[in-house]
Amino acid sequence: MKICIIGGGGLVGQKLAKALAKRGTLKGQSIDSLVLADVVDPAPVEAPFTVERVTCDITDRASIATVVDADTDVIYLLAAIVSGQAEEEFDLGYAINMFGTMNVLERVRELGTKATVVFTSSIAVFGGDVPDPITDNSYLNPQTSYGGQKAAGELMINDYSRKGFVDGRALRLPTISVRPGKPNRAASGFMSSIFREPLQGQEATCPVSRDFPHYYLSPRKCIENLIKGAEIPAERLGQNRAMTMPGRTWTIGQMIDAMTAVTGPEAEKRIKFEEQPEVWEIVKGWRFDIHADKALSLGLEADESFEDNIRYFLEDDKAAS
Template structure:
């Protein structure tokens, strides 16, 4: 089993690589090779099988062709530029988020090998004047360029799967929190930073009100779901290869209360409340009353509580003092 993770240098890509290395099998077969591809050389992980790094710019079809080969069995397409970045730089968002997906699909079509392709979409495809609750069969109505680009990717995954060019499956990811590392340019980045930085003894700014509701999933549970996603049989997916990945809806105040329940009230005192209209404009177009019945029926799971999300961060990602 030869696996390629495009976006292998990111938080989710690295955690997925570590999980696959620990498991050693996917789709009932031993993993024989894992390639981590990204715009820059991604860090390698320790495994009992060969692991290699490759540079790949998915905006460049030739670059994509170099990493997807005839013996590639499973592709995870995680690479993207995030919401605020795609909103600021429309051309970059189109080149990477939309045409990058197209280049991956076209390479698979040219090879004729029908690899399993796991595509990470986003809850940013929801929005606007559509009725709640939302879920697997809701009409995409994105209110950002990033959401629009992901929605196009979903349509392509369905069509290329229908034609037999890939064995695709696309999952609309909740906002992943608590993400480790440094803040990125995602409009949702504060949903990790208002917890991560205080847990690390640093101040953080919350740009929205305490009652702001959103749909969340921990990095640990996201990776578990992505592994399950690749293991699903095509027969279980039917004609619609797109579904919502399970998550849970909480308010900002509930996130902070969960952090306080786990570690005490010290970190919460490091949060500053400062309105940021540009961020609020983007995130206010997102939806939060979201349901994931199809994925749950197939064995994918949400977190039991946000206290668990805090504990996972402390166990998996908090920097050593």
């Protein structure tokens, strides 16, 4: 089996590659080769099979053709620019997040291979006046450009799958926390930084109040669910190939309390609360009462608690950060 991870240089792409390398199989088949593609050269990943690292611009169909070939069985389409940047750079957001997705799907259609395409969408596709709770049957009503671009990607995954061009599945990611590494331009970035930095002896700013709720998932569970998502038989997905990845809803205060329960009170002292209007303008449209019944029925999982998220960061990522 040949797998291509587009966005293979990012946090999720690298963790997914390492998990696949350790596992050695996908969909009941041995992995023979893995292509890590990104706009910059991805970091190397050790594996018992061939790992190729290449640069790829998904806004350019010719570039995609160099990384997706007739032997490619599974494509993880993770590449995107995140919410804050997509809001600021409208044209770039659509070029990468929407037209880039279409370019990848068109490449598979051109090859005629019906490859499995796992597309990472976002809970940002929900918002506005859709009634709570948000379920798999709620209509998409994004309140940001990023959400609109991801919603368009979901519709394309459905249509290209309906036509038999690809075997697509779109997984809406919750906010992934605690993310290691450096802050990015996601509006949700503070939801990792207020834990990641204090746990490493640094100060961090929280731009919302302690009672602000959100829907979360750890990086470890996210990777497990991405692997399971590729392995779900197509006939079990039904007419809608999109689903929300299971997560948990907690307030900022509950999450900080969870960190304190695991590591003691010192980290919380390094968090300061300071409202940031530009962040609030984006996050105020997000929704929190989300039910991921379809994904749960198909075997995907949420974390048991936010204490687990903190423990996973300490075990998997603190030293690397």
